[in-house]
Structure formats: C-alpha cells, structure tokens
Amino acid sequence: MPEAATLHKTPTTTEMLALTDVHTYYGHIHALKGISMTVNEGEIVALIGGNGAGKTTTLRTVSGMMKPKHGTLTYQGQNAAGIPAHVIMGRGMSHVPEGRRIFPQLTVRENLEVGGYTVLDKALIEQRIQEGFGFFPRLKEREHQLGGTMSGGEQQMLAIARALMVNPKLLLLDEPSMGLSPLFVEAIFDIIVKLNRERGMTILLVEQNANMALEVAHRAYVMQTGEIKLSGKASDIAQDESVRKAYLGDE
C-alpha cells in the first residue's frame, strides 16, 4: 500500500497520552516493567511485540482496566492512573479489547447502543449506528442477531463498530485484524487510516500483523517481556533487522 503514508495528516506534537515508567502486575506476574511512551494527538502509534510481551496489558493499563502499581499515566494532561475504566472512557477514549468481548445476549443493534452509552443524544446514536453499518454491511444484515452467535470475524467487526459509537478522541485497538479475512484486514486498515485522516482520531494500535501496522502507523514501539525495546518512526522500525527477524517472520 504505497499510498498509505501519504494519506496521513501531519500529526501534532501535543501529547494525548503519556506513560512514564509504568509497572503493572497480574498478581505476582510482573507484566509491565517500567514502560514509557507517548502518543501525540492525531497520531497512529503501533505497538508490536511477541506473544506475552505485554501489549495487551499496556492497553488495559491505559484504559483503566488495570491499575499500574507504579509510574505515571496521563491522558490529555490529566492523571489517568488507577482511574476506573468507565470514568476514563467517559473522557473520550475507546478500547477494542482483545478477544472481542461482545455482549453475547444482546443483539447486534443493542451492542452498538450500549457502545454509545455515554452519548445521550438519540439521533446521534442512530447516526453512528448507521455509520457502523456503513463500514460493515454484514452487521446491518445481522442487526437483530444475538452477538454471541455471530462468527468470530463478525464479532470483531462488531467490536470495532461498537468502539466507534462514541467517536473517540483516542482509540485503542487490540489486534483488530485477528480472525478477519484478508479482505477485511485490508478494510480495517483502510478504516483506521480514514478515521485518522478524516477525523483526526488518535489511534494506539496493537497488531500481530506487524507489516501492515507499521505501514499505517506514524510511530511504533516494540515490546518484549514487559519492556520497550525499540521505538521510533514506523518506517524505521519496519527496516530494523532484529525486528524483521523477530516479528516479521524474516529468516
């Protein structure tokens, strides 16, 4: 996708999100061992790394699902460490969680409505639902199917559409392409780029599909066993020998 890079609006240098020396634990398991990173307004930042590196944990910490034991975390200049998820989400953040986490007993439409819980304007909710249907026509076909009976990929689409219901300032995407067909993987990346370019949405993207992630991202961080090993411009990272070997499957 040679055109991808040129699509980007130039991101600002205003910090949207900043982590400094963040440590997070699962019980005794020390999952994040002092991470520092920033995401500027209007940026797409990719976070890549092997299984168990701590990418998901980073997103969980940012969105308030987990509380860092140590370190500072600011979102839009305000402290966000240890603040419960529902409060942070109210401040214009959205998170597409790992494993999709669709509400199985709600219909597709209800899932979307719940996604727009913090939006009080009914007309706006409806408008955004239609927008989601626009991105993923399959969802429209299945408007009244229970979320739990959707196929894996359909659920992934729903999860993304649901997160977009609040038109977030910062969107956290945890492996959005997982389980999607190649066609849709491309569609997803197109959407990511579009959201960023047209709406100026800031995106923190975790991907196993590092090739594509690095293509669309401005900057990238590489994680390994709870630490940030490398950071820089996405294009530089994509060229890095060790990264290519470790994560991109180059021999």
Next chain:
Amino acid sequence: MTAINPAQPNRAKPAPDRTILLVLFFVVTSALLLASHNQNVLNGSLGGVLRNPILEAVVVSLFLANVLFAYLWKAAPWARALVGIGSLILVLPMAGREDTSLLDLSIQILIFSALALGLNIVVGLAGLLDLGYVAFFAVGAYTWGIFASPRLSSILKYYGENPGATNAATLAFGLFLVVVTAASMIYMRRMSNKTAPTRLSSWAFGLASFGLLAGLILTVRAIAVLGASQAAGLATGIDSNFFWLFLALSIMAAAIVGVLIGLPVLKLKGDYLAIITLGLGEVIRVLANNLDLYTAGSQGITPIKSAAVPWFNSLAGFLGFSEDQYYLLFLYVLVLVVVGVILLVNVRLDRSRIGRAWIAIRDDEVAAQAMGVPLVQTKLIAFATGASFAGVMGMIFAAKQTFISPESFNLFQSIGVLSMVILGGMGSFPGVILGATVVTLLNLRILPGLGEASANVAWIPQQVNPGQLQRLVFGVILVTIMLLRPEGLLPNKRRVLELHHDENQEDDSAEGNAGALGTGTGDVYSPGKAPIKENDRSGGAK
C-alpha cells in the same frame, strides 16, 4: 503503595517442626476433655467451671482441633499418627463412655463429613449444584428404617389382608419382566455406544425402563404378599444381622435413586439443575410424609434396630462401657471406618480418569465433551457416587436415632451440607470434613451452649438472648468466614492457584477496577480464549 517490588510470593518458610507442640497440645486437650467429662472431677471443686456449657463446647472443639493439627502441622509422623489415632480411637470413646453426647456428637459430625464428602464430588468436583442432596440420605435411612422396625410387619400384614390378584405367578412374572427388560436395556446401552441413537431407540429404552420399574414393583409386591404370613415373626423388623447386608443395600438404593433422578435432569445447566434437584428433594420428603403404609408418614418410624455384634459388645463391656452405650460406640467405630473408606474412595477417584473428567466438565463442558468425555455418563457417576455416600450415612443415622420422620430430611439439611462444603473449601477433602465439623459443632454444641449459659443471666433481655439468636449468630459466622476466606477454611490447592490473582490483586484494586478483570472466577481472559464465565452464565456451578 509504593512498593516497586511486587508482593513477594509469600514463599512459606519451611514450617518449623511442631512435634512437641502437637503432642503437648494433644495431652493437654485430652486431659481437659477427659476431666471435663469425668463425674468425679465434675463433682469436685472444679466442677462448677468445667460444667459451663460454653467452656465445655470450647474444650470439645479444642480437642477435635487435635486431629486438624495432626493433619496440618509439620511434625514427626509417629506423633501425627499418635495424635490422630489416639484422639479418635482412644480418647474420644473414653470420654464418650462418661458422656454419650460426645459419641452422639462425633457420629453426627462424621455423618455430616461423609455427606459433605459426597456432595463435594457432585458440587466441588463435577460442578453440579445439587440442592436436594438430603433426598439420598432419606433413601438410605428409610431403606433400613422400614425393614428394621415394626413397619415391616405392618406392611406385610397389609398385604396379607389385601393380596389383590397377587400370587406366586405374579412373582414369576415380575421376575421375568425384570430380567428381560434389564437385559434389553443393557443391550441397548451397548449398542448406543456404537451407533447413533434414533428416536426409535430412545423410545425403546424408555419403554424398557418402564417395564423394569413395573417388574420391580410386581416382584416386590408379590414378595410382600407371599411373605405376609411372616408378619408376626417380624414384629420388630428383620434380624439385626441383616445390618451388614443393608449397608450394601442402602448404598445401592441411594445410588439407584441418584441415577433415576439424575438421568432426566443432568442435561440441565447450573442453577436450573440446582432448583430442580431442590424440587426433587422436596418430592421425596413429601412422598415419605404421605406414603403412610411404608414410611408411617409424619408419625415416623420407631424403634429402629442397630447391628448386633456380640464380640464388639463384649469388647465394649470389657472396656467399661455400659450396655446402653454399646450401640453408640459401635456406630461410632463403624462410621469412623466408613468415613475412612469414603475418604479413600474420594481421593482415589479424584486422582483418576474419572476425577479428571469431572473437573474438566466443571471447567468447560463443551471442551470436555469435545475431548471425549461422555457428559451424562460422567455426571451420573458423580451423582450416584455422592448419593451412595449419603445413602449409607442415612442408614447409620436411622440406627443412631432409632427414630426417623420426614422432618429430618428437609431442605435446610441440604443447604446445611452445601454450606459445609463451601465453608470448608470446595473440592478439598480435608476442607469439607473441617467444614462439616465446624458447622455441626456450631449447631449442636457451641450455639446451644451459648444459649444454655446465657439462659439464666438476668440482665439479658429475652428477645436478644443468644439462645434465641442462634440463626443470627450462625449467619454472622457464615458471612464472616466467607468474607475473610472466600476460598474456604482449608482450600483445595487447585482453588488456591485459581484465586491467587485476586488475593494479590486486592491491594491494587482498591477502586475495584483491576479486580474486576477476573469476572467471576478470577480467570483473566486471553485473546480469543472463550471467556469462561460465559458458560458459567448458563450454568457450570463453580
């Protein structure tokens, strides 16, 4: 919380050897127990203090703690064996010689331990929430109660007077029916393992089971009618030597009832199963209350015999027990042995192919089945095994009480046993035994003791007399223990691992956000990993 270091895993320092402490504790508590139940001491100057019901309850509890410590503490094996065996086989019966209530209490504790062990298989291992467990207890109790009491002759007399069209031919026909249907059922069962069941085959199976039931009824009825002439000779029930046979029969009867109840309902999930078992438990109680001919209905059956074991009696006599205590001592020893056997069976099953299958089902039914575990059959085994433990204990209970009536088998008993299991630590054998001990001690000793001791204290208003607030006190204890130790008093190792996260997350989840990660059981999800809770939602009692 500034600790950069994570809470170090509380890596247990090698526990200090407590042999001496253990033996000391044993000696002291035994002495206390023996003293506080010895008439001479009681009549002495200390008597007034030792007689205090609260103190007495404390002494008994401390003494029983011996066994617990022998299990828990690190100590020389000989000391642990000495304390364990000494407490149960030597000191307790000795104290019981002076005070049969101790024997009664111990038997009751052991009965409940066995029930809790049985329910633990069903709930703790296989994850099937059964709220009607006491039904099997009732089945065992009535199996022996009906035959070893004057009930038997009443039944025979009735059939003697109302033979209907029953005669020897009926017996033959009944037996024939039983054999044919049973054989065809076994055959069909074999077949169904090989080929897919069709509608026809399941109907045929249903028909056959119906035939089997009819055959059994006919047979039993015919036997009753033909045996009617014996009624007079059986005025006090069958010979007590049949006790041993009935020990086996009560196990079988309860297991069969377990299978009969289980077959239709085990397809249900979680709480649907809970409520339906609760209902079936009530059905059995109501039946016992209404089938006057067999169960004497609300009047209850009495007197019920115990076993006659001449050599044991002479042994007991030799040891200085009085005649009226023989049967209690005998039942105590018996129940001790039976609980030992049950425990062994439990442990062995747990560490077997079947035990693993139970836990697999509890964890994830769909995956278990997709790994080759036949659901219904495996669940039925759990149900029937649990039931059979209850059955044998029911029989011992009947022999101990010499009187049974439907009142003893109400829903509260089922709930009580469940609370023992959870309180002790679901899935943990020593845990549920401890749970049974604690709850029974509370109900039979500590709470009544509290009431007795405070009954004559003038300044306590009647309304808030602890004796009248037993439910409240019990409730408070229940809630407190569960809040402080949600994993149970002596948790299962598996459970501890599972709850590990939460325990340690507690500190950093002050706001409850991180803790919320583990929805329900404290598992945390991984990408694409089925959120285990989802199955829990529709069932999967945990």
Next chain:
Amino acid sequence: MTAPVSRNGVSSSNILEVQNVTKIFGGLTAVNDVTMNIPDRSIISVIGPNGAGKTTFFNMITGIYTPTKGTIRLAGREMVGLRPDQVVEAGIARTFQNIRLFSTMSSEENIMVGRHARLKSGFIDAVLHTKKFHASEAEAREAARVMLDFVGLSKWRNELATNLPYGDQRKLEIARALATTPKLVLLDEPAAGMNPRETEDLKALIRRIRDDLGVTVCLIEHDMRLVMTLSEYITVLDYGSKISEGLPHQVRNDPRVMEAYLGRGAAAGEYGKEATPNA
C-alpha cells in the same frame, strides 16, 4: 513417536467424506449443501470470508451441531447423530477458535483429559487401584509427556493452563487434541493472534503432526501465508456454499475467491512470500 500416540492411518483414499451437509439456524443457512472429501494423511484447509460457515462446518463434523441435512463419514462410518465424545472415540479431534482449555488444570492434566476416551480403567479400577488403573494412569501420563514434548511445552508441564502465554495455549490445545489419538484433527484458526515468526513455528508443528504422527490435518485459517504454503488442498466457502476448491495456486487465482475473500492483496502476490513493507 512412541506407541501410545502414534497411529498408522488405514490407507483408504479418503479419511473423511462429507456429503451435502446443510446447517440452518432459524432462517439462516450457515452451511449450504457442502460436499468435501479429505484424503488420508493430507493437510487441507478450509477458507472463506467471515461468517462463511467454516466453524459451523467443523461443529457439524465433531457432533456439536447436528446437520440439518447430509452425511459425514469417517473411514466409512457415519458420524451424524453421534455425540461429540463418540466422535472423538471414532477418531476426530479438534481445537477451538476461542481457546477452551480447562482453566483449573495444569498443562499435563489438560492433556490427560484428552486421553480420556482411550483409557480403559473405570470406576472400580480407580477405587481399588487395580492393575488396569495403574496401567491406564501410566499411559495417560506418558501420553501427556510425549505430547508436551511434541509441541515443545515440556517446561509448562505443571503450570496452570491459563497462565501460559497465548501462543502456547494454542499449542497446548493442539497437544490435547492429539492426545485423543485421532485419525483426523481439525484446527480452527490456529495461527490467530500469532505473529509471522510464531506462525512459522506453527507451520512446522502442523507438518510434523502429519508426517510424524500420521494424522490427517484440516485447518481453518485466515493467514494466507500459512494456508498457501502448508495446504495440499483448499476448499473455499462463502455464504455457506462451496465456491471453489483445488490446489493452493488454483484457488489463489480463482477470480471468485479473489473477489469474495482475498482482496487486492492476492493480485499483488502478497501471499506465499514475504510482503514488502512500505517505507
């Protein structure tokens, strides 16, 4: 491989024959009249857009759903109507799109459960600790050891399954499935959530399943690099129907498949070799 888990497949040409299966949920036809044969000792793939009915197809083969119509034969024996556990006994094992390990069990125990259907000891054996019991426990333990070795998870033997890293959980699921000594193993998106590097390892593992264990493999995947380089044969589903099948290069170049599934990447020849990242 050592005895307990290796099995030399019968060399009939097709291990599994699926004929005209259809599955309808309410009004929705999730799988529509699909016929497919899996040759013995092959590695084949089922691909298709999201919601095409692939997982449903697996669910029917493994007895979790009963087909609305159609027959499924494993080595000539009808599978339709069997319970999932009977299907396992007959020789089909699977993994799940959403990992479903037994969360309170160690890795070893997870695999021992997989061995369940092959063990012969029963209730009485367990209670009395008969010879049969000891033999079957030993067998289960050995199977677990062998399988853990096979997928390279020996170091996790006594770890709770949930504590394993995600990629390892997927491998453990595969090991558990293999412990049932299947003739055919169905893998539902085994590479999901793995990075290209890890996917390479997985590819090798799948090859060994077939080559060393002689087990036929059928997989669902969206990772075209894996599918195209691994499969000997590919079936493509779309809206429940089979729209194409054939050798990897045939399928890759089938315009219908490109349109419905692969997208422009296929044309650019991205799959099957490395992609050039845009600098």
Next chain:
Amino acid sequence: QTTIKIATLSPLSGGQSDLGTQIRNGATLAVNEYKAQFKKLGFDLSLTPYDDQADPATGTAAARKIAADRQILAVVGTLNSGVAIPSSAALVASHVAMVSPANTNNLVTDRGLSNMNRIVARDDAQGPAGANFIISTLKGKKVYILNDKTAYGEGLAAEVEKTLKSKGVAVAANEGTEEKSDFSSIIAKIKLQKPDVIYFGGIYNQVGVFVKQLRESGVATPIVGGDGLDSTQIATIAGKGATNIFYTTVSAPPESLPAAKTLAALYQKTFNAPVQGFGVFGYDAAKVVLQGVLAAARANGNKAPSRIQVESAIRKGSFTGLLSGNVSFNSVGDRKSATIYVMSIMDQQYKLSTTVAVKPVKQ
C-alpha cells in the same frame, strides 16, 4: 452441698418458641419455689434449660447432653411429640425421667419406656373428646378434617376421624396440608362440600391464618381443633375472624384454675408476660419432677438419689398440690386421670366451655 439439677427441653428458638418458653418459665418458677426445701436437705437445686428447636435431631442431641450431666435427675419436656419420641429413647438407657407437660401423641407412652411420663391427656382421649363435642354440642353431621402433616396434627386428626366415623358422622375429608399462607383452594373445597363443622389438627400459627381467610371469604362454619390451638396468638392472628372456634386442650386455661392466680401474677412479674396454659403445665410438670426427686431422696436416706430411683419415684409416686389437680401415672407413664378442657373463642374472647375427665385405657 450436692447440686441437683433438673432440665427443661422445649423449643426456645424458632416458630414455636412462644409455647416452649412458657414451659421453661413455668418450670423455672417451680424450681424457685422448691429451692428452699431442697436447701434444707442440703441440695443446691437449679434448672438447666435446653433448646430442641422443635426438631427431632436437635432434641436428641440435647437429650444426650442431658444424659451426660449426671447432676440432672429428670427432665421437664418436651413440647412436641415428634421430639419427645426420639429424645426419650435417647434418655431411657440412662434412666433420666421425663415428664411432659404437652405431649399428647399416643406413641409417646405407647412404647412403654420406663422414663417417659406425661401429665396431660393422650390424643386417643383428646380426639374423641373433640369428636364428641362436635357431635353433641355442635350437632355436626358432616365434618371436614384438616391436619398439618406433623406427627402431632395428623395423629390427632386420625383419632378424631376414627371416632366420628364410628359414630356415624360423615367425614368429608381428612386432608393434610403444609400450607402456611394461602388457603384459597382448601376454602373453595370447603365451600363445595358445605360441612357443618371443620376440624383442624394443627398448631395455632397455621390454623389462625386459615381461620382468618376462611372467615374473610364468608364461611362461618364452626372450627374445632386440639391443644395446638392453645395460644392467645390465635386471636391476634385471625383478628375479627377469631370467632366460632372451639378447641380441646390438655393444659388448663390459667383462669379456670383458681389456684393459678398467684402463679399468673408471679409469672407476669418475673417474665413480664402473661402466663398461658403450657406455662401452668410446665410448672406442674416441674413440680411432679421435684416432688419425685424429694421422695426419692427421702427414700434414699436424705442423700441425693440416683436417676433410677427418681425415675421410679416419679412413675410410682402420687403428686399433690398441683394447679391441675393430683397426678399419678399408670404403668406406661400416662396420667391416671387427666382433664380435657374444651375452650371456645367467640369474638376473640376465650372461654372455658366444658371439661371432660379422661382416663387412659391402661390404668
């Protein structure tokens, strides 16, 4: 100083604690009264109350505790026959005598235990008494019988049914019910059958609710019951519906016993509650026990008697100065001549209607 104890065994917690507490309190008063007398002989007398929660298993456990305390020479109790039967069996071996102020079920003494006695009439007297009252006073021709499915209620109802049938009165039904709250279907059946008397073998808390609903739905038919109705609560529960109710009871209403006045006052003063029939009988039963102990002690040369001595002193003795008249027991422990009191409740007012003197078949 030797300590001598007597125990009470009755429900002190749970739904029937109202009656169970009466028994304990009555016995307490008797013990207080006798303390001085015992003191003179050199005994410390005290009372230990035990709670059976109206539950057989709890009662048995308590009984065994009683058995273990050798200072306890006899027991006043129980309230419920269902508890008495297993508890007395648990006590018989250690020869702890029981004197019940309330158990009426036949089986309580029919088993012929050496330790079990009662100072009240039996159900095979109470039942016929109720039946006779129905026939002669209420002129019932068709009776609808209900019972609560407990050992007590069903047993009593069976006796009533037997007598009624033997005297040619139609019995529309003898229906068991565990219902505690909504009797609509039973009332519908009653309306269908149109009996002229309803008999309910049950306890006041259940019967009261039934009465209330029955009256609300416009059925004025007289209701007859047994000693289970012997509580002031029935008027409270049924409210204005508490009318046209009759019950036989085995414990005398305090008002009907001239001697009970002082006790009533004392009771009120000590426990801040009015005494009821079972309080009076708890008192009487305790007196029987205490006199038995005294007699045994005297026979034992003014030394503390053994349990076995007390047991036979009670069974064989005759006791006087009781509120309900003199007591002596037959060979199985039934009071040789007991009284059944027929009470009426009209417009929430309790009144003694008649008394029937009864004797057990065995003398």
Next chain:
Amino acid sequence: MDLATLLPFLVNVIVGGLVLGFVYAIIALGYTMVYGVLQLINFAHSEVFVTGAVVGFEVFRVLAPNPMNGYLKLLIALLSAMLISGGLNVLIERLAYRPLRNAPKLVPLITAIGVSLILQDVLRVIEGFQGRFDLTYTLPDAFGVKFCAAESSCVGAGNFLRTIGVDLQVKDVILIVVALVSLTVLNYVVNRTRLGKAIRAVAQDRVTAGLMGIDSNLMISATFLIGGALGGISGVLYGMKVGTLNAYSGFEPGLVAFTAAVLGGIGSIPGAVLGGLLIGVIQKLVSVMSVLGDLVGSKNLATIDDSYSKMGAFVVLVLILIFKPTGLLGKSNTEKV
C-alpha cells in the same frame, strides 16, 4: 356434582391461584433481576421481601387510627416498603456480595444464606421488643376485608364479585393492579431504557461494560435497588393477601417464587410472570385434585390432597425443564463454540 357447582368452584380455584401467582411473579422478579447481573441465587431476597411485609404491617398499624383514605395508606405502605427493602438490598450487596465479586460463585450463595439467617432474627427481635411475633395486617376498611357471619351477608361491598360466585375481594383486585403496574414499569425500564440496557450489559460482561463507560458497580447497585423495591412491593401485597406473617415467613414463598423464575426461564421478565402465575395455578389445581378424583371415581386421585401441592409444582417444573431446559421463555443459550 353438577357443572353448575363445579364451574364456579374451578373458577374460584384458578382465580385464587392467579392472585397468588401475581405475588410470586413479583418476588420472582427480584430473584431474576439479581440473578441476571450476578448469577447469584439471592437467598436473602426472601428476607428483603419479608422486610417489605413488615414495613407494610407497621405502616398500616401506625396509620390505623388515622382517618385518611385507605388507598393513600396503601401508597405510603408501598413506597416505604420499596424504599426500605430496596435500600436494604443495596446494603446487603455492598457488604456481603461485592467483596466477593471475584470469588467462585457459590461463595456469595453461602453469604446470602448467612445474611438471610441474620435478617430473620433481626426482624424477629425488632418486632419482639414490642411483644409481637406474628404480625397481623390491619387493613383499611376500604379494602373490604369483612368477616361475615354467613355467606349471604358477605355479598356486596368489598366482595363485589361474590354475587356471581367468584371469591375475589377488593384487596385481591388491588393486588393484581399493583402487580400489573409494577411489571409493566419494570419491563419498560429493563428493555427500553438506557439504564436497562446498561444493566443487561453489566450482567453479561462487567469488564467490557466498563469499557463502554458504564459504572458496573453502580448498575449492580441499581439492580439491587430495583430488585429490593420489587421485594418490598411484593411483601406488602403478600401481607395483605395472607393477612399474617412473621420473620420466618419469607422462606417458603421465596422458594416457590424462585422456582417460578426458573420455570419461566431465569433472567426473563415475562418468564417470571408466566412462571409465577403458572405455579400459583398448578399448586391450587393439585390441591383440589381430590375433588376431581371423587368426580371421576378414581381412588388414587382422591387421595391427593393439599399436602401434594408444592410437590405438584415441582413435578411440573421437572417435566417442563426436561423438554425445555431453559425454562418456558428463557433464551436457549446456545453457546457459540
């Protein structure tokens, strides 16, 4: 027996079952709501319900001498019962269940039993200090509770349907109306409002609901408040219907109501109502089985008396669940594998 007597009889029996069924339905909803969010059989709900009944009793007792309109009294009783029971339920959740959010789900079940035992005695002690154990409702005259010396004198005010032979009193009608109103409101709230959707989302996945900006603790509290308020309403209605209760009276109806919730399909509001009504009617029909037995001359049927009524309900439950394992209106939770 002819049809002319049998028909009104059956109508009466069924009507009696329905009225009772409405009470069961509301109690059942309290269980179902809480079960929905926490998968917890809230054993303490029966005491929350009794608390409502006790509050109702107190309101009517205190207001008895007051000449105000009877319906106003009822309103006060209902509102205070809703408030107190609802508050109590929230408190219970906060203290006894919330600390156990991450524990295995049977653990809160046991604390629920514990709380239930505690509340029973607390209620008993509170009333006991005023010398009361059995609490008898003193209903306003407007509700037409009237004790009649004879059937005929009951016709007319307060028993207006009696003229046509149906035994339905004013208080029964009040009960049905209040029940229907609460059910409708609840159904609207849960299915149509933002609050309702949020509650359902929390019920299915607390963590993810948090990601949607939903405060799950707040929603759980809201659920307990609603469930408790329903318990309060049902307590007052039950008190009115039955007339007398005590601190221990909650267990039985609570159990039956939970059964009703299961029968209807747990988690489903219309299911709870259907289940409640069905169980009410079945119990009553079983109770009069003997009449039918007499009628058709079947000796076996004739021996089935009221003591079988609860068992009858359970047998029906078993049969229904065997054929419909998720209850009558429960969504079959076919889990996608």
